[in-house]
Amino acid sequence: MKKVRIGAAQGFYGDTIEAAVATAVKGDVQYLCFDALAELTMAILVKDKRKNENAGFTKDIPQQMKDLLPYVKEKGIKLLTNGGGINPIGAQQEILRVARELGVSGLKVAVVTGDNVLDRIPEFLEKGHPLNHLETEKSIEDVKERLEFANAYIGAEPIVKALEGGADIVVTGRTTDTAQFLAPLIYEFGWSPDEWDKLASGVFMGHLLECSAQSTGGNFSGNWWEIEGFDRMGYPIAEVSENGNFIISKVEDRGGLVTVDTVKEQMLYEIHDPSAYITPDVIVDLTNVKLENAGANKVSVTGVKGKPRTDTLKVVMGYENGYASQVIVGFSWPDAMLKAKKVDEIIRIQLERYGLNYQEVRTDFMGYNSLSGPLAHDSQSELNEVFLRMVVRAETKQEAARFSRLFPPIALNGPPSMSGFAGNASPRALIGMWSTLLPREEVENQMKVEVVEV
Numbered sequence: 001m002k003k004v005r006i007g008a009a010q011g012f013y014g015d016t017i018e019a020a021v022a023t024a025v026k027g028d029v030q031y032l033c034f035d036a037l038a039e040l041t042m043a044i045l046v047k048d049k050r051k052n053e054n055a056g057f058t059k060d061i062p063q064q065m066k067d068l069l070p071y072v073k074e075k076g077i078k079l080l081t082n083g084g085g086i087n088p089i090g091a092q093q094e095i096l097r098v099a100r101e102l103g104v105s106g107l108k109v110a111v112v113t114g115d116n117v118l119d120r121i122p123e124f125l126e127k128g129h130p131l132n133h134l135e136t137e138k139s140i141e142d143v144k145e146r147l148e149f150a151n152a153y154i155g156a157e158p159i160v161k162a163l164e165g166g167a168d169i170v171v172t173g174r175t176t177d178t179a180q181f182l183a184p185l186i187y188e189f190g191w192s193p194d195e196w197d198k199l200a201s202g203v204f205m206g207h208l209l210e211c212s213a214q215s216t217g218g219n220f221s222g223n224w225w226e227i228e229g230f231d232r233m234g235y236p237i238a239e240v241s242e243n244g245n246f247i248i249s250k251v252e253d254r255g256g257l258v259t260v261d262t263v264k265e266q267m268l269y270e271i272h273d274p275s276a277y278i279t280p281d282v283i284v285d286l287t288n289v290k291l292e293n294a295g296a297n298k299v300s301v302t303g304v305k306g307k308p309r310t311d312t313l314k315v316v317m318g319y320e321n322g323y324a325s326q327v328i329v330g331f332s333w334p335d336a337m338l339k340a341k342k343v344d345e346i347i348r349i350q351l352e353r354y355g356l357n358y359q360e361v362r363t364d365f366m367g368y369n370s371l372s373g374p375l376a377h378d379s380q381s382e383l384n385e386v387f388l389r390m391v392v393r394a395e396t397k398q399e400a401a402r403f404s405r406l407f408p409p410i411a412l413n414g415p416p417s418m419s420g421f422a423g424n425a426s427p428r429a430l431i432g433m434w435s436t437l438l439p440r441e442e443v444e445n446q447m448k449v450e451v452v453e454v
Helices: 018-026 039-051 061-075 088-102 118-126 157-164 179-189 196-209 260-268 336-353 397-404 440-444
Strands: 003-010 031-034 078-081 108-113 147-152 169-171 237-241 246-249 283-285 290-295 298-302 305-307 312-332 360-366 385-394 419-423 428-439 448-453
Touching: 003 018, 003 061, 003 078, 003 179, 003 196, 018 031, 018 061, 031 179, 039 147, 039 312, 039 428, 061 078, 061 088, 078 179, 088 108, 088 169, 088 448, 108 157, 118 147, 147 428, 157 169, 157 179, 157 448, 179 196, 196 237, 196 246, 196 260, 196 283, 196 298, 196 305, 260 290, 260 298, 312 336, 312 397, 312 440, 336 360, 336 385, 385 397, 428 440
Parallel strands: 003 031, 031 078, 078 169, 108 169
Antiparallel strands: 003 237, 108 448, 147 312, 237 246, 246 298, 283 305, 290 298, 312 385, 312 419, 312 428, 360 385
């Protein structure tokens, strides 16, 4: 039976490339797939593009290509990445540049475009698509003039077309996290668009690989202290059979651990409804999934079921949402928490006195409740140190800038031991998120695949 081996290469923008190189060298894979994008990432890339029209893709693409292109040429490994972000054509051109710089020729680099629908918002509204917020049902009119980006989550189909066109490397914009992983299976096995169980299994495989080491012991909440090699973690590899069943493993001499429990944690990650994990390619049902140990650092996965895909695609937009100014100050024992709370009180009184009516004021006590929130314990008096974090959201940059100026005088005029002052050098622009649904044909009819040979 034919099998396809796929390796995870990246779980987020800024992830290390070392594990992907190790997989390329020793993992016997045919594909390395990158998941570089999150909603936050899109906002970061938009800010990059504001400063430089040629930017907008993930800046780690050049280094990734320098490290992996030799193996693409030598071993025929194909690279699939959504690191194109806001500017996939720019990313394609950068890959071509690196290939030429390395003297690598004969490679085909494909780019997928069409997920960026920002310029088409007026068209959609004119056609009667309301684009109301997916959860609040608010009208888009509130943010329409402030939109910075708008990208539809696309599936595997255009990536498959790129592979059919002979692409060795495929770069896209806002695909789903799993699309890069599913596409090779459709291409290699010739799965049809309505083989829902197989497609669902491919999506689930991608879900288990998309977060780099989270399936191989990274971020594991079990006996994590027993895991060896955190300094050189291995990323998951999936060996997939034509029927959709697969085995998760890793390169043996890399760190980490592959067990039913490590895989199960990633299985539940970001899954709101296990019976209906919605993607552009298929709705995945995980309620009958069976995970079994298949040897040292090997877990077999069976029982994934699929349901027909939806008629709509999710579109995520980002809009200008004011400015944030943040200040962090520290206090030591004794009474560290009392001191921090007193400064919080002082600042809030001054905000009212000076008429600084910020849209939002947030206070966290780092070392106490900044991570635990209302679940924090009550032993406040025993804390050795506490850092007060206060952040405000303002409509303008000038208003936000006034906030940090309130803190320096408190060093001498307030409670004792205030230190470690860290204020924003400059208020940062905020981008709000707007999610909506759009008929899939509106996006898919405009998708384009271009393949260029080095």
